[in-house]
Amino acid sequence: MRWSAVLLLALLAVPACRGLRPGPLAPPALAGRGWRVEFTGQTTLETDELARAIADRLADYAREGISKPGVDDAAFELELFYRDHGFPRAGVEYEYAEGADGVRVEFRIEEGPRVVLAEIRLEGQRAFPAADLLAFFPPEEEGVLPGEPRWLVPSRLAAGAGALRDFYRQSGFLAARVSDPAVFYDAAGASAVAVIEIDEGVRSTLAAADVHLHGRLELEGERAERLRALPAAFLQPGGAPPPPYTPRLAQALRAHLLAHYGARGFPDCEIEIVPRHDAESGRVTLDVEIDAGEHVRLAAVEIAGNEKARGGFIRSRLGIEAGDDYDSEAIRAGFGRLYATGLFATVTIALAETKGAERTLLVTVVEAPSIELFVEPGYGSYEGPRLRLGAADKNLFGTGRSLRAESTVGLLAQSATVSFVDRALFRTDVQASGSVFLQHREEPSFTLDERGVGTELTRSWPRRHLSAAVGYRFRRTDLSEVDIVDPIAQGILADVDISSVSTSLTRDTRDHPLVPARGNRARVNVEWASAVFGSEIDFLAVRLEESHFVSLPWDGGILGLSARTGVIEPIGSTAAIPLQQRFFNGGESTVRSFHEDELGPVDSSGEPLGGEGYTVLSAELRQDLTAKFSGAIFLDAGNVAPTVEDYPRFAGFRTAVGAGIRYLLPIGPLRIDAGVNPDPREGEEEVVVHFSVGMAF
Numbered sequence: 001m002r003w004s005a006v007l008l009l010a011l012l013a014v015p016a017c018r019g020l021r022p023g024p025l026a027p028p029a030l031a032g033r034g035w036r037v038e039f040t041g042q043t044t045l046e047t048d049e050l051a052r053a054i055a056d057r058l059a060d061y062a063r064e065g066i067s068k069p070g071v072d073d074a075a076f077e078l079e080l081f082y083r084d085h086g087f088p089r090a091g092v093e094y095e096y097a098e099g100a101d102g103v104r105v106e107f108r109i110e111e112g113p114r115v116v117l118a119e120i121r122l123e124g125q126r127a128f129p130a131a132d133l134l135a136f137f138p139p140e141e142e143g144v145l146p147g148e149p150r151w152l153v154p155s156r157l158a159a160g161a162g163a164l165r166d167f168y169r170q171s172g173f174l175a176a177r178v179s180d181p182a183v184f185y186d187a188a189g190a191s192a193v194a195v196i197e198i199d200e201g202v203r204s205t206l207a208a209a210d211v212h213l214h215g216r217l218e219l220e221g222e223r224a225e226r227l228r229a230l231p232a233a234f235l236q237p238g239g240a241p242p243p244p245y246t247p248r249l250a251q252a253l254r255a256h257l258l259a260h261y262g263a264r265g266f267p268d269c270e271i272e273i274v275p276r277h278d279a280e281s282g283r284v285t286l287d288v289e290i291d292a293g294e295h296v297r298l299a300a301v302e303i304a305g306n307e308k309a310r311g312g313f314i315r316s317r318l319g320i321e322a323g324d325d326y327d328s329e330a331i332r333a334g335f336g337r338l339y340a341t342g343l344f345a346t347v348t349i350a351l352a353e354t355k356g357a358e359r360t361l362l363v364t365v366v367e368a369p370s371i372e373l374f375v376e377p378g379y380g381s382y383e384g385p386r387l388r389l390g391a392a393d394k395n396l397f398g399t400g401r402s403l404r405a406e407s408t409v410g411l412l413a414q415s416a417t418v419s420f421v422d423r424a425l426f427r428t429d430v431q432a433s434g435s436v437f438l439q440h441r442e443e444p445s446f447t448l449d450e451r452g453v454g455t456e457l458t459r460s461w462p463r464r465h466l467s468a469a470v471g472y473r474f475r476r477t478d479l480s481e482v483d484i485v486d487p488i489a490q491g492i493l494a495d496v497d498i499s500s501v502s503t504s505l506t507r508d509t510r511d512h513p514l515v516p517a518r519g520n521r522a523r524v525n526v527e528w529a530s531a532v533f534g535s536e537i538d539f540l541a542v543r544l545e546e547s548h549f550v551s552l553p554w555d556g557g558i559l560g561l562s563a564r565t566g567v568i569e570p571i572g573s574t575a576a577i578p579l580q581q582r583f584f585n586g587g588e589s590t591v592r593s594f595h596e597d598e599l600g601p602v603d604s605s606g607e608p609l610g611g612e613g614y615t616v617l618s619a620e621l622r623q624d625l626t627a628k629f630s631g632a633i634f635l636d637a638g639n640v641a642p643t644v645e646d647y648p649r650f651a652g653f654r655t656a657v658g659a660g661i662r663y664l665l666p667i668g669p670l671r672i673d674a675g676v677n678p679d680p681r682e683g684e685e686e687v688v689v690h691f692s693v694g695m696a697f
Helices: 002-019 047-053 055-064 068-083 130-136 154-170 224-228 230-235 247-262 311-318 328-340 487-492 644-649
Strands: 035-040 091-099 102-110 116-123 182-185 191-199 211-216 270-277 284-291 297-304 344-351 358-367 371-380 384-396 401-410 413-422 430-442 447-461 466-480 496-508 519-529 539-551 557-570 613-624 629-641 654-665 668-676 687-693
Touching: 035 055, 047 055, 047 068, 055 068, 068 091, 068 102, 116 130, 130 154, 154 191, 211 230, 224 230, 230 247, 247 270, 247 284, 247 328, 297 311, 311 328, 311 358, 328 344, 557 644, 613 644, 629 644, 629 668
Parallel strands: 035 102, 116 191, 211 284, 297 358
Antiparallel strands: 091 102, 182 191, 270 284, 344 358, 371 384, 371 687, 384 401, 401 413, 413 430, 430 447, 447 466, 466 496, 496 519, 519 539, 539 557, 557 613, 613 629, 629 654, 654 668, 668 687
């Protein structure tokens, strides 16, 4: 119960901490060699606050000496500082006196009353709810607590009125007028109401029928009536109602038409749009003058700037050849494919300046370094310290293929992998990879040695955030130092060769692969091992993963949700899944109130047996504290199903509640989590601390 109370208090404290940022440790000095600054007259704000308000000026005095122009600037900044803190009538004067001890400056402050802004009143609005429009006038400080007074700050009122004017114009009210805020004080001058008058006028609309195309419209293979239908398809897709007209709409239509012509061989097309506005009805007519220019065919494609990358590889990724019609969409796609290789620091694609129907396409690249050497330290609460090191040539012999060798060395696990990747198999968008690997790992109840080979084909669709893969893997697995002694469990102890094919589909919309703030990642993987492929066991395994991240309304707050589950079923002549292929649960990235693999079935001596199914559910509230540090509160729940038949029952769930701290590193966050077991059983720890690199999900 005591742990639940502590975590509840921490959860309530996280939003309140969102405003915490490192501030000055001490106020700037008010005296230096040959000068001294004093404040008089202030009764509300502290001297330290005023010193920080003119910190830059005080630093100038300390560095360059004091002068009247510099003091005059400081007085003006103090006056603005007061007005930004709710003193609209504040004034600051100063006395500049030179004496034997140097220059003495006295800032004489007339604060005037501090005024509470009791209400912002909008008058005349009809098209939008007042509550929505008042959102353009946020509180003067982020994180103001409920019940705190809202001070009158004229500059913020003026900024809100300006934003409101822009909003009306962007919403189609081209003639809308938003008055400057009029401030009315109460009799004591301590409270005020701001009134803003709005004259919306008529909302301007634009129908596709009001767009008139003139000039040289000819496109090969397209009739004039089809060209005249372009605005309708863009402005009112599917017959939608006429959109509100804004100048941006005309700019968007121009860009749409230019892209249409550019994709059909007219790179020199010129388009001028003249809006004609009927102020009474709000109806806008667009006169669009088009000069299609000359149809262009590519006489040649020239590659420049490449030192290691072969021209043939660049051309294969570009996908454009001499004799093709100019096509801006094809050029954009080729540009994206070249950048996606990761081999080029910059890519520039442009037509030669010479005019005419036959033009040269110039492709200029600046290559990024292709040789990579890396040393990456890491740490896991179970494995302890580890070191990943290796070398890679990302542009092998200038072909765009890569060769990588890497190894990981740790106290409980060591591995080595050599992999080869062809980013464009047979000049397609399919990536092919092959690898040879060795692995040694000491698990809690056994030691596994594994070696094998694998190959995989991957196809990505970046605009849809999708990738799909099919692969084959053969691995020889050997068990040693097995601590499981139950006779009933001996059937799952075996050295086996596993040969399997797999397929996976992944959709990833996260905004960052290491520390996401929004988006989601979903993945499904199916693996089939069979004697048909040379495997000594037959099984079918399915794994599902989903993680979702939401940015919360306050600064730096993120909610992460994750669900992971899997099931593996022995098929054919296989009666049981061997120990090294079973699912385990518990640890730094699953249920964090347990040590590695310690959640789930155990033998009579307490050694983990794993199971044929597992599930992990996690929720984590993350909060930025500084630029590098963040905190988190989490809830995990998970289980291990001994057999496939047990999996649908979703029984045996155990939980973890806890909190942690993260420090951001280039290789991922350094993470410390303390997971509390709300219902510890005999032999289980009440609190487990994990120290690792990388997020739990």
